[in-house]
Amino acid sequence: MRVALVSLYPDQRRSDGATARARRVAEGLAGRGHDVSFLCAKWWEGPLGSFSQNGVEYHAVTEEASARAFASKLPFALRRVGPDVIHATNSPPSQVAAARTAARVLRVPVVVDWWTVREHDTDRMVQRAAQTADRVIAPSELVKTGVRERGARADDVTVVPGSVDIDLVRSVDVDNRADLVYARRLDERANVETFLLALAELRDREWRAVVVGDGPEREVAMETAAELRIDDRVSFLGSLSPDEFVPILKGAHVFAQTATLEPFARELLWALACGCVGVVEYQAASSAHELVENCDRGARVTSPQELAHEVRAAARHDRASINKAFAGYDHSHVLDTYERVYEDERGGYGFF
Structure with a gap:
């Protein structure tokens, strides 16, 4: 499966709970043989537009961590990657909207991994991210409740907890x-x-x-x-x-x-x-x-x-x-759940 992970901030650039979770999922999926592309702001040195680490191919959508520039360029980057499923972190929410735009053309689902709302995320864009995702993944019931309060339907939110080794x-x-x-x-x-x-x-x-x-x-x-x-x-x-x-x-x-x-x-x-x-x-x-x-x-x-x-x-x-x-x-059990979510959402687009 070709999976595109979307996060303006990769864990190598700004580490927090959301970025660390995205990195674990990306590396875990790559370890299972999936073709994983991570679309982000550039975090490595040198002129290369992409960089491979631990089986994950990182693609620099922008040089700097600008939410506006990232959102404007993301649809074109996603079309070049050609994923079967788009997996985006929820913040900044503008990247979810941009991923949704690309997904309509590519006819692929958008799965949003929700962690927390950051200071500069506007209510309008946060609600749009919650309501337009094909599937929202939340790490806990607390977060699931918060996403539902933002307008997501209960049936569209799946709890996938954190994992350990x-x-x-x-x-x-x-x-x-x-x-x-x-x-x-x-x-x-x-x-x-x-x-x-x-x-x-x-x-x-x-x-x-x-x-x-x-x-x-x-x-x-x-x-x-x-x-x-x-x-x-x-x-x-x-x-x-x-x-x-x-x-x-x-x-x-x-x-x-x-x-x-x-x-x-x-x-x-x-x-x-x-x-x-x-x-x-x-x-x-x-x-x-x-x-x-x-x-x-x-x-x-x-x-x-x-x-x-x-x-x-x-x-x-x-x-x-x-x-x-x-x-x-365990990591393996939680990755199983991610794979099931992807396959279920792809089924809605006629792949299965």
């Missing part, structure tokens, strides 16, 4: 350096202070904690830990690769999820797959609670005090280094 979880050794783990990009939505306040409530207990991730709020978090006088028991490890991160999760007992914005809590998924007890602070703009709703090694809380209580209560669970209940979130 279960083979990696099975194969790596256990790193016992931490009992408690927090992991996420440390930005204004990280809310890592709730985790640190809960740790301060547990001063009388023996524990070791790590914070994994980097970002503009890292220094503030480190200062907070010092002010709470727990900095000698909390290690800030920065960003880690899965090969470094997973062993720590396998050795930990509790993972705390407190971020205020999370379309899909992938770090929490890693932790649950590694056998951690997941304690999630409920947030209106976070889908993290969905992962622990029916999980016996999970709990939802609403305050640092409740989080501390659930950490204490986690002692009733034996330590574990893998939870087989999350095997369905």
Whole structure:
């Protein structure tokens, strides 16, 4: 199958949850033998208009990350690629409209992978993106609800969760350096202070904690830990690769999820797959609670005090280094779902 991934911002240029998801899907499909073209703003050096990496052929629609220029040139780029299906990220929404224009000529479906609405996305264009896609893919029920509120029909929205490498979880050794783990990009939505306040409530207990991730709020978090006088028991490890991160999760007992914005809590998924007890602070703009709703090694809380209580209560669970209940979130299973969605939508255009 010829798949065209459309995202003004590739993960190599601006990494966030949406771009990382698009890159994983592109590389996963290429690994299965699909012909994958990734149409984006140029991120590599040199005069070449295309660049191949990990089986994916990247095509520079524009030199700079200009949403207007990208949308104007995208239909011509898509016609040159000639895909069987167009897969576009939802932001900026102008690229969805441009993909729709090309799709009418090519007679192929447009699948929109929805993550979140960015600051400069206008309501009119966001609604147009939600309503004109042949299929919208959402990473969680929370995001699905948001897309429906933008005008998409319920039957046109499919939940396809994030994925992790279960083979990696099975194969790596256990790193016992931490009992408690927090992991996420440390930005204004990280809310890592709730985790640190809960740790301060547990001063009388023996524990070791790590914070994994980097970002503009890292220094503030480190200062907070010092002010709470727990900095000698909390290690800030920065960003880690899965090969470094997973062993720590396998050795930990509790993972705390407190971020205020999370379309899909992938770090929490890693932790649950590694056998951690997941304690999630409920947030209106976070889908993290969905992962622990029916999980016996999970709990939802609403305050640092409740989080501390659930950490204490986690002692009733034996330590574990893998939870087989999350095997369905493996990369292979999630890619199966993407392929089914593509084939179903292509069927609507007379291919099957």
